[in-house]
Amino acid sequence: VSDARGLARGLFGALLLLGAWEGLARGLALPAYTLPAVSEILLAAWQHRAVLQAAAWVTGQEALAGYALGSAIGITLAALLVLLPRLRAVVLPCAMAINSVPVVAWSPLVLLWFGIGMASKIAMVALAVGFTVFLSALAGFDRVDRRSVDLMRSFGAGAFGVFWRLRLPAALPLIAAGMRVATVRSLIVAIVTEMLGAYGGLGWVIYQAVTLIDFVQVWSAILVASLLSLGFFGAIGALERRFIFWR
């Protein structure tokens, strides 16, 4: 019951905000420069749907490809470090050094290396997602109780057996949480890198609209980016609930 009431209040709050926004923009006849009305943004998004759709398709592909690549690398690397503890002393400091740089500061370098096509965006997304997933996977693998490991060892399980039957199931909820956070990050990084240079994509649309001082277009690109991000976040969240039922 309280959930339903919370939902109703939330919807009411969102409607109130949108209404106030629309009313303020219309009532005070604010120029698009200050704040375009919601209806104007929706209309612009509909009028430019072909451009925005193409841009969303490019950004979505980059984010998804980088996301898959980054997640695979992050989990594999964390698993390797757990299975081969000696690697840890070498790899972990290197990883921390790379991670100490704000992720967007790598964008110009990656653009120089991979060109301004989609490859550079995929590499940047993979970097950002990879670190998020790597750190949560490592924390998850390390989380198991020492005594459980000893117990399995005493029954003759090898390092791989312990990993497969104990560490991996224990780590999955944390890995999934990391992957959920990484969905948002993947789109942000793709868009930010596109702003620096690209042939297409939502970040590119935003950057061009800024240089043309087309405010409504910036807003409609942000709207599309937000919808894309929400959809991606929702899909990964649904997958998580479906497959990691024991958390």
Place this chain on the structure above:
Amino acid sequence: VKPALHLLGGLVLAGLVWEGAVLAFGIRPHLLPRLSDVLGAIAATPGAYWSGFLRTLSETLVGFAAGALVGIFNGVVFFRAPLLRDMLLPIFVVSQTIPVIAFGALVVMWFGNTLMAKAIIAFYLTFFPVTVNTLLGLNAVDPRQVGLLRSFGASGRQILFRLQLPMALPQIFVALRLGASLSLVGAIVGEWFGDTRGIGVLLLQAMYNESVVALWAAILCAAVLGTGFYGVVAFAERRIVFWGAEQ
């Protein structure tokens, strides 16, 4: 003094490994220039790097401080006014999953290329997580402790400042650490929309000149700033929340 010495030793070692690896493996300067070249580039024009460093630092600090204060205040307001919370919190949570940094373009268009514009971007990237975590922390306080204090005649304000806020601090610091990284990212990306000073500008200029050495010099500055700022926040956390931090 000892941890500082260890840190210094680690840094010197890392620098030697960098220099040695480039020489030993013959890594092309296009991928990774020698550390001595990078440091030489900074030493050649220390003024440019120093002023860029200071500029980005002040943008980040102003935005972060404002975001932390307003975020904590907002969390308290939401805690005290459940109706407001139910109406606005869902919007906050949803806004966490959209690429808010895209609004950076709008902020720069509103405020021009001022320090203020970048500080505002850093502000709202900090402000959202701090609000949400403050509320989480306040909600987690044991109601029996509140009841005990109240039975001794403590006023609402006293309960807030003596019990609830201190108990929420570990959660708040989780968000502050996140905000420390995010606010720097916001400041750097904000500078890409055509500022003349700052680490973001240095990155952009180096990219346009295709100067990998200058790019690495700017990345190094960003790393020093990011790590230093994060370190200060983490240090404050260990000092203030001495009874145990959240991970």
